[in-house]
Amino acid sequence: MVLFPNCKINLGLNIIEKRKDGYHNLETVFYPVAWNDALELVTSPETPHPNIQFNATGLPIAGDPDSNLCIKAYQLLTKDFPQLPAVRVHLHKAIPMGAGLGGGSSNGAFLLKMLNEKLSLGLDTPQLMDYALQLGSDCPFFIRNTPCIATGRGEDMQPLALDLSAYRMVLINPAIHVSTAWAFAQLKPQPAAIPVSEAIRKPIEQWKDILLNDFEAPVIKQFPEIGQIKEQLYQSGALYASMTGSGSTLFGIFPANRHLEPSIEQHHSIKEISPL
Numbered sequence: 178m179v180l181f182p183n184c185k186i187n188l189g190l191n192i193i194e195k196r197k198d199g200y201h202n203l204e205t206v207f208y209p210v211a212w213n214d215a216l217e218l219v220t221s222p223e224t225p226h227p228n229i230q231f232n233a234t235g236l237p238i239a240g241d242p243d244s245n246l247c248i249k250a251y252q253l254l255t256k257d258f259p260q261l262p263a264v265r266v267h268l269h270k271a272i273p274m275g276a277g278l279g280g281g282s283s284n285g286a287f288l289l290k291m292l293n294e295k296l297s298l299g300l301d302t303p304q305l306m307d308y309a310l311q312l313g314s315d316c317p318f319f320i321r322n323t324p325c326i327a328t329g330r331g332e333d334m335q336p337l338a339l340d341l342s343a344y345r346m347v348l349i350n351p352a353i354h355v356s357t358a359w360a361f362a363q364l365k366p367q368p369a370a371i372p373v374s375e376a377i378r379k380p381i382e383q384w385k386d387i388l389l390n391d392f393e394a395p396v397i398k399q400f401p402e403i404g405q406i407k408e409q410l411y412q413s414g415a416l417y418a419s420m421t422g423s424g425s426t427l428f429g430i431f432p433a434n435r436h437l438e439p440s441i442e443q444h445h446s447i448k449e450i451s452p453l
Contacts, residue, residue, distance in 0.1 A: 178295050181213040182287040184278035185318060186348075186421040186428050188339075189373035189388040192366045200314065200330045201366060204373045206337060207318045207327050210346065212450050214284060215269040216247070218291045224263035227255040235270035246285030246312050253308055254292055261296060273350045275357075277422025279319070285312045286319035306332075326374050339377065345431040347410070348448045353400050353425040355392075360423040363395035381430065384417040396424045403427065 188206035195201050214235070221230065229251040231242065238245065247266050255261050266288065272280030286309045293300045300308070302320060309316035314330040325334040369376075369389065376388040397404035403420065406427050410418035415429035 178218045178291055180216050180287050180291055182216055182272075182280070182283040182319070183209055183322070184212045184272045184280050184283060185209050185315070186419075187277070187390060188384075188419070189369075189376055190390040190392065190422070191369040191373055192361070192364050192391045193368050194366045196330075201361065202329060203331060204326070204328050204369070205331070206324065206339070206373060206377050207315070207331075207334070208324050208339065208341065209319075209322050210348070210450050212272055212278065212348065212448060214272050214280060216284060216287055216291070217267040218288065218295060219265045220295070221263040221265050226263040227251070227259065227261045228263035230263070230265045231268070232266075233268040233270055235268075236273065238270060238274065246281050246316070247288045249312055250285045250288040250308075251292065253311055254289070254298070258296075258298060261292070264292075273352075273426065275354050276350050276426040277355075277420065277424050278348075278426055279315050279422070282313050282316045283319045285309070286316045290320065326377070337377065341430060343433055344381075344416070345433055345435060346450055347415075347429045347431065348426055348450055349406055349410075349428070350426045350448075351400075351402055351406060353403065355396055355400070355424040357423045360392050360396060364391055381416050385411075388417070388419070390420050392423045393420050396420065400425065 185207050188208055190205040191203060193202045193204060229248055231245060231248050247268060268284060272278055274280060289305055289308055293305060305320045306317040309320050310332050314332060317332050318334060324337045324339045326337050327334050371387045403425055407418050410429035414435045415431050418427060418429040420427050
């Protein structure tokens with residue numbers, strides 16, 4: 178079985194308060210976009226179970242391979258399904274890591290769905306989302322993988338009727354690593370003047386001043402190049418431009434017939450993608 182896990186962008190991101198459990202309550206819109214990895218799952222009946230053989234190609238994945246969310250997804254299911262057969266998993270990585278796009282979370286969530294389908298585990302969507310939450314706060318989004326307003330840690334999701342398919346979308350990853358822990362440490366959590374859930378319902382032409390990502394100010398102060406790229410997106414005709422997650426990827430939403438300026442088109446890390 179082969180699937181193509183996609184990434185997401187955040188349309189607005191407000192960190193409201195720090196919780197007693199160490200996490201943060203937030204409000205954001207998760208929106209899926211078609212920048213994809215490739216994930217293959219094959220059962221391996223000749224291997225003693227439970228066991229997962231994992232390998233990856235494409236972009237190098239930093240850190241301990243055993244901490245990969247694909248491996249953790251399989252191990253999580255074996256706690257309740259010890260009869261799971263051994264599997265081989267191959268991940269071809271194309272979505273940049275540590276970029277605010279949720280690529281790793283998508284991989285883990287997609288493997289949960291693949292294991293459920295291929296091995297006929299009979300898990301429904303709420304059950305899959307419960308497993309996904311144990312992998313990470315934004316993993317449950319990729320189970321449904323449709324636009325939503327997310328609150329709590331990001332796991333409380335309300336469907337949102339938002340369709341950006343009529344627009345062009347450009348993503349730029351400047352290859353700057355932003356530590357999520359560092360980014361959170363720069364913030365003083367507080368509710369936004371205009372909640373994300375209210376701002377997102379305004380015309381896209383108004384989003385620039387009201388649909389804000391709390392991480393942008395400290396990240397741009399530390400890495401001015403990110404702010405310069407955002408300004409280039411607006412100078413090139415973006416209706417809305419923002420950083421996604423805690424960075425460092427930026428995106429611009431353009432009218433469908435807008436031709437991008439050379440200053441943007443020549444950027445080495447630009448990718449024009451389709452909203453899902």
